[in-house]
Amino acid sequence: MSAIVSLYLDTRRQKNDGSFPVKLRVTFQRKQQYYPTGINLTEQQWEKVGKPKPREDFIRDTKRLLETFSDRAEKVIREMPLFSFDEFETRYIGTAEAPSDSVFAGFERYIGQLKKEGRAGTASSYQCAVNAIQHYHSRKTPLTYRDIDPQWLKGFEQWMLASGNSITSVGIYLRSLRTIYNQAVEDGAIDREVYPFTKRRYQIPTGRNTKKALTLADIEKIFHYEAEPGSAEERARDLWLFSYLCNGMNPKDIARLTYQQVGEKQIRFVRAKTERTKREVKPITVAVTDDVLRIIAKWGQKPVSPQRYVFGVLEPGMSAERERAVVLQFTKTINKYIGRIALSLGIDKDVTTYTARHSFSTVLKRSGAPIEFISESLGHQDIRTTESYLDSFEDDVKAQYASALTSFKKKE
Incomplete structure (x- = not known):
């Protein structure tokens, strides 16, 4: 027991x-x-x-x-x-060690932990946050948790904005700081009574939720865009469409996709973003359409084997740092070409891989898909209120909603 x-x-x-x-x-x-x-x-x-x-x-x-x-x-x-x-x-x-009151020591310890877990992208984000905080502090005296009060936080926010940073960046950096502060409270380095991140003391700002989704008419233009066969432009277009058709799958998950995860009717995968941060991670299930199979057949590595990466972006045995660098370049390449394609088609929006994810969810919402289905498809496992509905969607229902993503083809 x-x-x-x-x-x-x-x-x-x-x-x-x-x-x-x-x-x-x-x-x-x-x-x-x-x-x-x-x-x-x-x-x-x-x-x-x-x-x-x-x-x-x-x-x-x-x-x-x-x-x-x-x-x-x-x-x-x-x-x-x-x-x-x-x-x-x-x-x-x-056996607990005496807690340190140094904010920078807390960042250093947590960044080291992230690197050991292979979470190079998250470690890089925390490193950017601590670099900005060190620049703002700019004093030889240590920065302690007691220094982090509402006045200090407001000063940091104003300094960031005055330095040309966006309100979104301010929010990202301060949420990283809040995580380190929460760990310090747990370790006993600072008393919870002086906790500054509250509604009455200081609220971390959030950026405006600007609309990033494309209309179905815009997606139709991209779908029918004629690129030179076998070119980098054609590959970028197809992989952008693959993301859109596969539940807004992000570039890292596309790069990590193996043939073992691809079935005749479904693709099942766990988002790299959540696999190490959740106790029980529910796999995302993608309904495989003819267009998805066409893109895999065109750009997938041969011969097919279960453990092989589908699109050949990554290689087995890569370090976390190397994998991150390769995925960043992969994303950058897709964004470069899809941006050019959108411009040539007269789409007056900044089209990126992130747009594919927003477009996927928005098109489904406009097609009448329940919010519970969209939540499951995107892998939003932090929305616990929808979990009781997730198992109720059968394969034929998923295929029905997946077909809505290219409903414009019915007119042809």
Whole structure:
């Protein structure tokens, strides 16, 4: 019998602000032990944390942070040959290193962890964030977590914008900083009471959701665009269409696609973006159409073998850093040619591989597809409220919606 980990709001002793401490509860053979998390919540906040998809930033961040406590405890328990509370406490608490109050040290540790996990793209994003923060701080004194208050965050935001950065970049960098800060709270390097990323203290800005999708008429133009046979332009057009037809599959997943994942009626894959960040990742299922098979037949590597990459972008044994560089160049090439094609067709939009993903979801929405189906198709596994619907879509229904992506062909 394994020990069970849960979170518990201890309402026996109320604090002056009306909150109660949240504790980690470990149960083994009907015996329970409680361990502090350093987080205090009101009963109303605790109820919101328990919901599948909380809306408030503070509640969402608190939910994520509490999940890191339970995840860490479960990991300790899994690694124990035989469970005992004494051994658990030694591993979970007793051997923990003294937490560092250095923000840059926190970034360095997390970036190193990402590189070990082969998440080179995410590591690069965090490195860009810490580079900007170091430039803004520009003092010889260390940057501690106590320095990160609402005034500092507002100053960083203003400095970023004044330096010519977009509000989207500001949001990306500050969400990276928030992740590092949350880890510091978990490690005990900073008290949760001074947490600055709340609705009342400081809200991370978000960029405007500009429309990136093409109309079906625009996609029809791209579909019928006559490129020189066998040219790089033709390959880029076809791979852009492959992304559009395959649930908005992003370039990294196209590059990593193997013949083993391609069936007669379905392509099944797990997004590289989520495979290491979720406990249970539901594979994305793509309905294989004649156009999808035509693109694979034209550009796929020969001979066909299960473990072989379909489009030959990657090679077996590549390091994470090399794979990232190759995928970036692959994406850049597609974007260069599809951008030229769009311009020559009179499409007044910045067409990229990201546009293919937005166009896929928008065309399906306009065709009447349920939002639950679109959510499943895109691999949005963080939308827990749709999970109960995902298994209800049969293959023939998926094929029906997939046919809507090239409905203009019915006119021909």
